[in-house]
Amino acid sequence: MVSTYLNVGWVAYSNIYPVSSSLAHYLDQEQVPWFEGVPAVINRALREGQLQVALSSSVNYFKIKQCERFVDYGICADGAVGSVYLGMKAAPPDLIHHLKRAQGFCQQHPVNGGESLAELKRALSLEYHGDLPPLKLGAVSESSAILALIMYHLWFGRSPDLPGQTTRPPRGLRQLDPLESLTSYRQEDFSPGEFHLMIGDEAFRYSNEFDFKIDLSLAWQNLTSLPFVFSLWLHVPRYPYSSAELSKLEKIKQLIHLAIQQGERYIEEASQKGDFTGLLAPNAKIYFDAELSRYVDLIKYWRDTIYYRVGPREKKSFALYSRLAQEVTSSSPLDDKSALC
Numbered sequence: 001m002v003s004t005y006l007n008v009g010w011v012a013y014s015n016i017y018p019v020s021s022s023l024a025h026y027l028d029q030e031q032v033p034w035f036e037g038v039p040a041v042i043n044r045a046l047r048e049g050q051l052q053v054a055l056s057s058s059v060n061y062f063k064i065k066q067c068e069r070f071v072d073y074g075i076c077a078d079g080a081v082g083s084v085y086l087g088m089k090a091a092p093p094d095l096i097h098h099l100k101r102a103q104g105f106c107q108q109h110p111v112n113g114g115e116s117l118a119e120l121k122r123a124l125s126l127e128y129h130g131d132l133p134p135l136k137l138g139a140v141s142e143s144s145a146i147l148a149l150i151m152y153h154l155w156f157g158r159s160p161d162l163p164g165q166t167t168r169p170p171r172g173l174r175q176l177d178p179l180e181s182l183t184s185y186r187q188e189d190f191s192p193g194e195f196h197l198m199i200g201d202e203a204f205r206y207s208n209e210f211d212f213k214i215d216l217s218l219a220w221q222n223l224t225s226l227p228f229v230f231s232l233w234l235h236v237p238r239y240p241y242s243s244a245e246l247s248k249l250e251k252i253k254q255l256i257h258l259a260i261q262q263g264e265r266y267i268e269e270a271s272q273k274g275d276f277t278g279l280l281a282p283n284a285k286i287y288f289d290a291e292l293s294r295y296v297d298l299i300k301y302w303r304d305t306i307y308y309r310v311g312p313r314e315k316k317s318f319a320l321y322s323r324l325a326q327e328v329t330s331s332s333p334l335d336d337k338s339a340l341c
Contacts, residue, residue: 006248009045010055011141011231012036012287013200014298015075015083015306018263024286026255032248036287039141039199039231046236053252057143058232062322070235071256072310078227081217081305082296083203084144086151087210088133090192096212098128102155103214107222111320117150117327120223121157128156135160135195143230144199146325147216152195153328154223163194204295226317229310260308267302274299 008027010020020036027034035051036042045051047064058074061067077084088095111120135152137145152160190196190209198206207213220228233256241249270276276299277290292298310318 006053006245006252007033007035007051008053008252009035009037009042009051011039011042011200013083014288014292015200015301016055017286017288018266018302019259019308021266021286021288022262023255023259026259027252030248030251030255032252039143043142046234049236049238051236052238053233053235053249055231055233057141058229058318058321059142059146059325060234061232061318062326063142064234064236066237068235068237069310070233071253073256073260073308074232074310074314075230075306075308076227076310076314077217077230077306078313079218079221079305080215081228081230082207082215082301083201083306084141084147084199084217084230085197085203085213085215086135086148086195087190087198087206087213088193088195089190089209089211091133091212092130092193094130095128095133098126098130099155099214102126103219103222106154106219110225111223117153117324120154120324126155131193132156132158132160133193133195134163135197136163136189137197141199141230144216145197146329147220147228147321148195148197149328150321150324151214151216151219151223159328160195201289201292204292207295220317220321224317224320226320227314229314229318229321232310232318263308267299270299271303276302 010016010023012020024034035045037045039057042051042054042056043060046054046056046060046067053070055074061069105126135148137148149159190206196210198210217228217230220226235249266276
């Protein structure tokens with residue numbers, strides 16, 4: 001059973017591995033329990049009090065009562081990210097044409113930050129006369145799922161049909177008690193004519209399964225001229241804290257900061273040497289699939305695509321996303337038993 005206070009967690013994807021490989025070591029030294037899992041698992045653990053500090057889906061900042069930003073770090077991308085996209089097999093040509101027109105319009109007419117979702121839909125004003133594609137979310141990141149819903153509303157003017165899950169627990173991956181293990185897709189679930197939301201390492205692994213893909217981070221940048229904040233380091237207080245626990249919280253902040261700095265150094269060293277093997281702090285308890293390098297240039301991904309520091313542009317973007325997210329979730333048939341868990 002997880003102890004009551006001061007458990008730390010993060011998503012077990014390669015995007016955070018340069019940081020988590022050091023952070024796990026630091027936390028072990030301070031005897032702070034830590035856990036990893038897919039976004040849906042970490043989100044639920046944070047909401048249910050199993051975790052007090054976590055790198056979790058950014059939407060938790062406004063969905064969880066009393067949730068606080070713990071440190072100004074997260075996972076962000078300013079443009080195409082490659083690891084978060086909507087993929088479709090056998091996409092109809094008229095659908096592809098419509099979505100390319102919509103993307104082009106957004107790029108030429110970025111929002112100023114004050115528009116409502118309805119105003120954005122009216123400004124886009126592009127009608128699609130074909131059959132609207134279903135959207136399969138799966139048990140994925142809530143931030144990415146809501147971003148997909150926002151963009152779907154803008155592209156098609158309405159909420160999507162949301163069929164059942166496209167995921168199942170994998171075999172052979174480490175399961176952390178009481179949290180769940182990572183999630184795996186099945187290729188046979190990728191039905192033609194349906195949008196599938198793909199995130200994380202498996203988005204790279206299954207990229208070639210789809211004839212047509214829309215990178216959601218790039219779609220957001222086209223719409224807003226801003227980066228997208230996929231996750232944030234968040235804290236859900238469980239008062240009252242003892243003085244020892246408050247000191248431990250401050251220590252955890254320092255350790256995250258040190259791990260971010262160390263991770264950025266690892267990435268720079270790997271970039272200079274052209275090889276990340278042996279540079280990252282080895283930790284056998286951390287999930288990492290080295291085979292992922294067959295599908296993506298990890299050094300380029302860490303160096304040029306994602307980053308960890310949350311500054312003024314990221315905060316401006318997240319404020320806009322938060323407003324649109326609350327609009328779209330109030331008009332979409334989602335509940336906590338769906339992907340948004």
